Amino acid sequence: MAPVKPPLLPPGAGRAWPCLVLSVGLWAAPGPSVSARATSLPPPPPLSDTAAARTALAALDAGRPADAYVALGPLLTPGRPLPPGSVRWSARLAQTRLLVRLGAPYAARTTLPAPPPTPAPAWAVAAWHLTRAELERAEGRPLNGLASARQAAALLRRLTPDDLPLRANAWVEMAAAYSVVGAVDSAFRYAVLAAADPLPHPTPAWATAPAARLALPPRPRLFGLTLLAHNLSLRGEATGPVTVLGHRYASAARAAEAVFDSAACLSRSPTADDSQRLSFWRVAGVHWSEKALNADDSDNSDAPDAATRALDALARAAVLAHTPAARAEVATTRGELLGGLRGPAAALPVCEAALLELVGQPSPSLGPDGLPTSFRAATEQDALLYLLELRAHAYRDLYAASHDPRHLDRYVGTATRLADVLATRRAHVRRGYATETPGLDAAVVADNYLLGLDATEARFARHHRPADLATAFRITQNAKAWRLLKRVGAERATAGLRPGDRELRRYERAAADLRRWEELHTLASTFAAVSVRGLPDLRAAPDSVAGARAALLAATARLRARHPRLYEQAFSGDFALTTTAAQAALPPDGHTAAIEFLRPPATALADDQPETAYAFVVQRTGTRLLRLTLPPRFAGLLDSLVVSLSRPGQSSYPQLAARAYAHLLAPVVRELPTSVRHLIVSPDGDLWRLPFEALLTRPLTAAEARAADYRVFPYAIKRWSFTYAHSLTLRSRAIERPAAAGAPAQLLALAPFSDSSHGATLPFSGRLLRNLQRGAGGAFLVGADASRGALRGGAAQVGVLHLATHATANLADPTASYLTLADGPMPLAELFGLPLRPRLVVLSACETGIGRHGGPSESALSLSWGFAYLGASTTVATLWRVDDAATAALLGRFYARLRRAAPRGTALHTAKIAGIDSARTAIEAAPFYWAGLVLTGDDRPLALAPAPAPTRAGLAPTWWWATGLAVLGGGAAWWWRNRRKRAA
Secondary structure, three states, rough: OOOOOOOOOOOOOOHOOOOOOOOOEEEOOOOOOOOHHHHHHHOOOOHHHHEEEHHHHHHHHOOOHHHHHHHOOHHHHOOOOOOOOOOHHHHHHHHHHHHHHHOOHHHHHHOOOOOOOOOOHHHHHHHHHHHHHHHHHHHHHHHHHHHHHHHHHHHHHOOOOOHHHHHHHHHHHHHHHHHHHHHHHHHHHHHHHHHHOOOOOOOHHHHOHHHHHHHOOOOOHHHHHHHHHHHHHHHHOOOOOOEEEOEEEOHHHHHHHHHHHHHHHHOOOOOOHHHHHHHHHHHHHHHHHHHHHHHHOOOOOOOHHHHHHHHHHHHHHHHOOOHHHHHHHHHHHHHHHHHHHHHHHHHHHHHHHHHHHHHHOOOOOOOOOOOOOHHHHHHHHHHHHHHHHHHHHHHHHHHHHOOOOOHHHHHHHHHHHHHHHHHHHHHHHHHHOOOOOOOOOOOHHHHHHHHHHHHHHHHHHHOOHHHHHHHHHHHHHHHOOOOOOOOOOOOOHHOOOOOOHHHHHHHHHHHHOOOHHHHHHHHHOOOOOOOOOHHHHHHOOOOHHHHHHHHHHHHHHHHHOOOOHHHHOOOOOOOOHHHHHEEEEEEEOOOOEEEEEEOOOOOOOOOOOOOEEEEEEOOOOOEEEEEEEOOOOHHHHHHHHHHHHHHOOOHHHHHHHHHHHHHOOHHHHHOOOOOOOEEEEEEEEHHHHHHHHOOOOOOOOOHHHHOOOOHHOOEHHOOOEEEEEEOOOHHHHHHHHOOOOOOEEEEEEOOOOOOOOHOOHHHHHHHHHHHHHHOHHHHHHHHOOOHHHHHHHHHOOOOOOEEEOOOEOOOOOOOHHHEOOOOOOHHHHHHOOOOOOHHHHHHHOOOOOOOOOOOOOEEEHHHHHHOOOOOOOOEEEEEOOOOOOHHHHHHHHHHHHHHHOOOOOHHHHHHHHHHHHOOOOOHHHHHHOOOOEEEEOOOOOOOEOOOOOOOOHHHHHHHHHHHHHHHHHHHHHHHHHHHHHHHH
């Protein structure tokens, strides 16, 4: 082993580092005279409170969080007041932090006291915000925690000198929050502040009192050094020389090694508890593992040393891990290291042993895939997902090397079990029984689902078993449903249920109680001295895991009895449509086929490496699964094609459109009979940006290219009509949803920018509304009348919502995408609060159909998606900045065909074909003018309410009376005039 580099701290310096303060004086702060203090300060706390506080502080100083939690018990007698800043109030804060560190964050939520009132001491307010920041981060809301950490830092900055280590608590929380959200530069900045070694300083007297010491945790310098080393390792060798904590290093990687060495010295300090040491050694193990596995990518001659140090760090972490889940996470890193160094077979023993321990069965029965037949409670552990993923990768690599069918079967069994665990967890999330953790993000879910699809497709290609095809289809549907299916369709609205429903509140409380009791049960079984009694919000709840589970079952039964449709849609275990059901959902005439795409993200591929996509081709008579091989840098081809589509007359469009067709649609249509005339396309990822009807079925000839007559181009729309779906499961749900018994739909149409009072930037939208008003019933509002209030007030009563306005898509934050109405913008987040469930939403605005495009776990998050979330069964939205005149003409033809009872998809298709055929010039038929509008969802006919007939029966008598009176008046005037003449 190479010699260890000199640490930033001398050996043993960590042992001499003060925890926070050494004094435990009671009221040592200087103040007024004794008599004045007797009247202005509360009496000293009872002796029992002081003794309990000293015992808890001694346990904290010695790094024993479980003992500190037990010692806080006498301070938290139910019913006693908790004035902010008192010892008992500070003990509640300390209890909250300790529960988080001991692995029970949801139980900790019950112990967090209310925010201190305005007159409370500033240090108490800062301590409360620090505790809330730690709790929010532990529950997976790092941005909320970041806001609290900022407030704590601002308060501590005013209370303490710049070099006082109390402020390091805020720096640590800010660095941790930024690390979770991936803001490396900000995380590095605050990690440096947290890990800096301050000069000797005087401690403020208020900080020496037991209340302040309990409320403000000891300075977590080991945690700060861990965060600093982690962020330095992310920067690697490419940053050049860096200066960290007063020392200059050749690269960030070398600085990370030195900081790791310093943290290793500090980990020997008696003030560092096991949770801090475990966090450090796990991060160090990951760092050295990556260094050992990536030795071939750089001039690293220390690979054997890195591997040895990684194994040593992981062994230390395994000793410090007190739960099977923590040991399983350490084992995952160790298995990845051994698999990378010695081959996939070396990872399997580590993985198998950790899996059996995590399942918790002494002699578990194993299935044919070599896995326990049931994971039971381990399903909720992220470590189970990581271990299954490691096992699947190992068997995949073994099968790729040997083509042994036994390895393929183990690969399929592990990958499908992984998909089943994800589906179970999603069901638990929907029930309120569990919550997603920070580590289980969309990328992890996407990768795990893709393993299942890749495995089943490989075995289907080898053996052509229908069961493998059905499993692959189910995994695909669940992959797309991970985010959308639990939101789109608004299950509560479908069942007539609102968030304030009594049975739903009972159910959610019971689910929360069970989750907390399970945390506390695990905590008590790990630390024998820890009691689970006495938490404030659990006193009226069941007093055991079994009681909480029984209460949840009873609440579930009541909810199911009262809302059976909600229960079946929102609480069933598997939401995926089967292949048989997907085939049966298509029309029986044989003219329709559905294409379900699943496209893995290509971020990890080299520039010259081909990409892969999967396509399920569903017909009434059967289903096929295709693996599409896409050319390298296919995402760049898509970008160029979308740009050429969004600008009329681009010379690059024909070639790009023909290439995209050859890769995406040509392999699919070869599997279809010529009788198919309608394609239901469910895109994935960035394929949502592409209007498939604008692809060209063949390259242009030289003569066609020279003429550039867009009216005669071989568009795909001339062979098939196209509609879109978020997934075939969601389309099926939309079709099954009971509409208003076929009653004609009233329109609510808004065009705020169609008159001169609001800029008249979309004048043709106003003309469209006036034309619609002649043939359809509803409310048609232009100019200042087309306001947010009009949308809020009328949305709940209409069946068709038409919005002709400006819109902006925010790709960084999809909920910030917005529509602009007469009195200001309406963001997507505000739309979620509307009582809106129309059957059709037409968004005649720019960029309403685009948004953030994720991997297989999510579809396009856009304004169109927002209305689908609210329950709209069909949306018509735009993919780019469309032309006002062309869009108004196209939608006019669309509505005209709807009034003649044409299906929604057919109406839009024929309107586009008519626009191409009636183009007066070649450029007017370019896809820019017609392909930007796409229809997603239910494509069946929709009856529009007719325009009200003019009330002529009420006007006719009035007109006759007026005419008669005018004639009589004129005759009387003539008679009087003639009489006067004769008299004269």
